[in-house]
Amino acid sequence: xxLSAVDNLKVILVAWVIGGHxxxxxxxxxxxxxxxxxxxxxxxxxxxxxxxxxxxxxxFFMGTxxxxxxxxxxxxxxxxxxxxxxxxxxxxxxxxxxxxxxxxWPTFVWIAYNGAGRPVSWxxxxxxxxxxxxxxxLWFVGALxxxxxxxxxxxxIKQRVLTTRTVVGMTMLVAGTTFLTRLxxxxxxxxxxxxxxxxxxxCIGMFVLGAIGGRKLAERVPDDIYKASRNVVIATIAMLPxxxxxxxxLDLANNADPFLGGWRWQAAALALTEGILVVAGSLWxxxxxxxxxxxxxxxxxxxxxxxxxxxxxxxxxxxxxxTAMRPLQLPAEVKAPLVGAGAIAISFAIGWYVTxxxxxxxxxx
Numbered sequence: 001x002x003l004s005a006v007d008n009l010k011v012i013l014v015a016w017v018i019g020g021h022x023x024x025x026x027x028x029x030x031x032x033x034x035x036x037x038x039x040x041x042x043x044x045x046x047x048x049x050x051x052x053x054x055x056x057x058x059x060f061f062m063g064t065x066x067x068x069x070x071x072x073x074x075x076x077x078x079x080x081x082x083x084x085x086x087x088x089x090x091x092x093x094x095x096x097x098x099x100x101x102x103x104x105w106p107t108f109v110w111i112a113y114n115g116a117g118r119p120v121s122w123x124x125x126x127x128x129x130x131x132x133x134x135x136x137x138l139w140f141v142g143a144l145x146x147x148x149x150x151x152x153x154x155x156x157i158k159q160r161v162l163t164t165r166t167v168v169g170m171t172m173l174v175a176g177t178t179f180l181t182r183l184x185x186x187x188x189x190x191x192x193x194x195x196x197x198x199x200x201x202x203c204i205g206m207f208v209l210g211a212i213g214g215r216k217l218a219e220r221v222p223d224d225i226y227k228a229s230r231n232v233v234i235a236t237i238a239m240l241p242x243x244x245x246x247x248x249x250l251d252l253a254n255n256a257d258p259f260l261g262g263w264r265w266q267a268a269a270l271a272l273t274e275g276i277l278v279v280a281g282s283l284w285x286x287x288x289x290x291x292x293x294x295x296x297x298x299x300x301x302x303x304x305x306x307x308x309x310x311x312x313x314x315x316x317x318x319x320x321x322x323t324a325m326r327p328l329q330l331p332a333e334v335k336a337p338l339v340g341a342g343a344i345a346i347s348f349a350i351g352w353y354v355t356x357x358x359x360x361x362x363x364x365x
Contacts, residue, residue: 004296007304009289014307015344018314022340026332034322037116040332052241063206063278070210071218082152093145096312101135108319115323131190136315139194147207159214170209175275177201179268186261202278226287229280306351313350317343
């Protein structure tokens with residue numbers, strides 16, 4: 001049985017990620033491939049404001065996706081059995097990842113480069129990507145495939161009600177392993193397959209925490225944990241701009257390097273901030289959805305069904321829209337929101353069409 005609160009939250013998060021990628025395409029700090037060829041960028045002051053308002057979500061929203069996936073994975077393994085579960089995940093997650101890395105992503109990067117007046121061959125776009133086998137936003141499903149199969153083959157995780165001690169322990173574990181991992185794989189570094197290894201401590205930690213909490217957690221985050229998580233997130237986000245100003249980190253493109261990894265207090269501070277935000281933030285968002293986002297209806301259900309496909313197709317849509325708008329003499333402050341809004345609408349429309357056709361085919365058979 002579907003849970004409307006989780007479905008509604010998933011729709012919001014997917015839309016948020018698509019919009020965030022649109023903004024990053026025009027940001028000097030980068031983080032989305034269109035920044036390699038963009039024709040305009042945000043004014044530094046605007047980018048600083050956006051980083052203060054939206055940036056903290058980038059530290060934990062992907063972890064929230066893994067958290068939600070972990071919540072439902074143990075029941076899926078038990079219901080389907082290990083062999084069927086693994087086969088299902090290989091098709092549902094592995095197929096789009098392979099197609100994106102080998103065909104779709106290099107094709108649309110090639111289009112973007114040529115649209116920017118940088119004539120490269122398709123083969124060059126495929127073989128000279130850094131990292132090799134870059135799959136765009138679908139690194140998420142590649143990593144999730146690995147985590148899901150590992151959980152299916154591992155001894156069953158005992159599900160239990162989360163306590164404050166468990167939450168604090170996972171926060172410290174995520175922060176510590178993130179810092180240690182980035183001694184080898186600095187944040188934003190690339191590895192073959194672009195699997196974002198520097199983000200894995202957060203992703204694995206949240207996937208496991210979701211599996212521990214299980215479906216009961218999806219139905220109701222305990223009130224004490226929900227309230228504490230909310231307060232921690234609000235306090236942390238409120239402190240970040242003050243800390244950035246105090247430390248003189250006002251130009252993200254030029255001041256970010258010390259925070260990305262190595263034996264530096266800046267890297268340790270970022271790892272701790274991520275640990276706090278991803279654990280508390282994920283619990284708060286799930287709890288908030290359970291208390292505020294419980295609306296149901298045909299439209300909400302359609303959006304929920306469309307969310308996964310929308311996530312899959314967002315990359316080509318974003319690159320296509322940005323390339324199409326390239327000739328327009330508009331500032332980044334106008335282009336980025338237009339690209340984001342258009343990509344959200346088109347991605348979900350495609351998702352709606354695909355899932356509706358699939359449902360119609362299933363009913364007719």
